[in-house]
Amino acid sequence: MTTPVTPQGQETVEGVAAYGRPSRRPTVPSTRADRLAREAAEAAEVRAYQTHPDVVALRVEQVRGQVDRLCWAGIMLGLAFTMTNVQQFAAAGATPWSLPWLAAWLLDPTVSLVLLAILRAEQVTARYQVQTGRWVRRAKWFTLAATYVMNTWASYAAGSLSGIVLHSVPPLVVFAAAEAITDLRDKLTDAVMAAFTNARTMTPLPDGQPVHEPRTEPRPARPSRRVGKRRTLFADYLADARAAWRPGVAVTPAWVRQVTTCSRGLSSRLSAALVAELESPAASAETPDEPESGVWQ
Structure with missing residues (x-):
């Protein structure tokens, strides 16, 4: 059986199929405008997914985890650095390995554990933008101030400026990190909220999936006003x-x-x-x- 040939010397679909070979159709060369149109369509599809609020929230959560790990590492290293100086301050020249000398090692962990507990609680409250009370901030500042004073007392008493600078840096870094990490978590939460707030102005995804809208709270019956203070929901x-x-x-x-x-x-x-x-x-x-x-x- 002969293969039909077109005037241009190209095999027809029927002739190619008769020999069991893949059909070869003449390709139409794409213009620059066609290529740009395809690139624009692909870019729009990628951007639709990249700006999707769930994707933005996932990326913010990843950044939040990195920020938390780095800040916690810096805070733990700074508190570990101050432990020796606080022990020397509490021991006050006691004989090494005596009972007062051993008990002096408990002072710094006592203050540091309270500070870490407050920072861990603020890690959750800042995530959901819940304001803490005055005593929380006072307790945090008191523990940081106590750590600073005990860490630099010997340097102030000796009049050593280099010692004051050396032993002031770690407590001050811990203090700055403890204050900054709370604001950072609050702003990262704002970033997620902004992504969900702006979601209604976005174009639906290419596969027809609607853009995720912020979840609204149901309409429960509003509770009656009670006498006295009550948390506003x-x-x-x-x-x-x-x-x-x-x-x-x-x-x-x-x-x-x-x-x-x-x-x-x-x-x-x-x-x-x-x-x-x-x-x-x-x-x-x-x-x-x-x-x-x-x-x-």
């Missing part, structure tokens, strides 16, 4: 913002802080939750139309 702030909203008012974190007096970190979540409620079909059906006169009937 997320649902309480959301209910206050919902009651203060009127058609035509732009819901922004600044507006939410103005009407609810909530914190700056919580205002982003509240604004995102309220916007999601207002844009839902159920909320649109329940909202009455405003009459032209501007007076509600």
